[in-house]
Amino acid sequence: DLITEAGKAFGNFQKMLRNFPADALYETIPNFHNTVKRFTDLFHSLIDDDSDRAKSAKEELTYLIDNRFNAESLCTMLGNDEIPLRVTHNDTKCNNVLFDMDTGKSLAVIDLDTVMPGLVAYDFGDAVRSICSLTNEDETDLDKVCFDLNRFEAFTKGFLSQVKDVLTEKEKKSLTLAPYAITCELSSRFLEDYLRGDKYFRINYPLHNFDRAKCQIALAKDIAKKQEKITEIIKKYA
Template identity: 45%
Template sequence: MISVLPYGNGLVNKTFLVTTTKQKYIIQEINKTVFKNPHLVMHNIDLITNHLRNKGNERSLKIIKTKTGRNYLFLKGKYYRCYNYIEGTVCFDKATDINQFYQVGKAVGKFQKDLIDFDVDKLADTIPNFHNTPHRFEQFLEALKEDPMKRAELVRPETRFVLKHYQTTKILEDQIKQNKIPKRVSHNDTKLNNVRFDIETKEAVCLVDLDTVMAGSVLYDFGDAIRIGAASSYEDEPDLSKMTIDLNYFQAFSVGFLETTIDFLTPDEIDNLVNSVKVITLECGIRFLTDFLNGDSYFRIEYPLHNLIRARAQFKLFQEIEKKEKLMKEIINNVASKVMNAQEVNLELLFFIVNFK
């Protein structure tokens, strides 16, 4: 062994890059506070990674099993797992240009397409109600009522904001319950730094961080990717004047995503793509605010008000999305129509058509 170094900036698990004389590995300590049943998390990841590799995705996550054949190690009360390190790849916290975010859209879409024939009922529900936004709203109310850290007084404006937008929390969940939106495999954490890019070609290679893969909706993955990647600043931006939604990035992702998914998405799914951005952004703000009230036990923080700052940034982004919602829907309709008719879109030409029509 040559070195063991902290790796990445994930908010949940502790991650290390292990370099040996032969190759590199990723080792993670699984957060037991977040994942109550790590063996079920690994069950899901094992199923998904095997399915994806059987589709020919050789440059993708692979679990390195223990000598006894297990996909995790339980040692001194802690759970560990080991993955291959995908050589020749890199990840980014923020997209550097629209073509890169177009690649992210393709990667998220390909993830969905490659799993279209996977039996979603085989997946364990490792975090029940993960993207059940009305449930997240109820968790917020409970935290507000119990107020274990005596912080409720600090979040009165944010509390009013959440209460005002309760109906928005129901938009996706109501349709899912009515079976208007089909159940599919959902990655559930499609932020930019969970996409590996080829260092030389700059193309997206695969999605990583499969901890939250469960039965869900394709809309969760679309909404979360846009929330992070098309935002004009980071999700913990303290200067709210810097936070908006970049429609060029939104459009680029939509092109890549729809190019790979248009042949199987339902009309209801396409109609709710913009709704998913609104709902998931609001949901994340609620989750950050709830964690702040509960004492910052879920998301890793770097300073005392970090989760409150994150919540405020998400709520500002939500407001910006509402302002541009009509144009975002026009973009989706335009992209979907062109992809459906041509199956290939000149990205720069499409930008010109949408922005200057």
């Protein structure tokens, strides 16, 4: 299964670099997964309302504001010294894994330009956010948006087969929080960019960032509904 092999590849990346001092690396993209800052930026964009779009996004803003503390849970754990900084990849998509064409086995993780200090949970969370979503991240039919638990189990099985003896117990707990946290973080980034007048993400039509934000919020809601099962799967392989 390619998804399990992708999990193994990113888990092995962590295992190989487990003793590498993360603080020796340059922060390629400052505050990349600083969810607290991402939400602060969103609040500032709401207050400024440069493009007069805040009214149109009232429902989405309310959801993210109401769930801010859950979204910031990983940053809270880091701030309390519950989990360590490690060397992280920060672009954990399946297309950043090389596979053997004949066997389907994973060979290597590629695209290393975003390797920097970070949390294992963010790498894990972003991987499953992209792999387990059954739609594109800008799907406009929100009824189709779904977090697939079979894909999640396949990736988790592969990932934890490599790192279950590397991660601390608190880090394993942080993995359970990661899918929801990272999805809310990305939602906030898309929504902030929409409120700012689409300055960062490339868009194909005027409401593209707004549609992206709504899609990711729908995905976060589905993840929240499945949180108990997500936790069970992680415990099963940890």
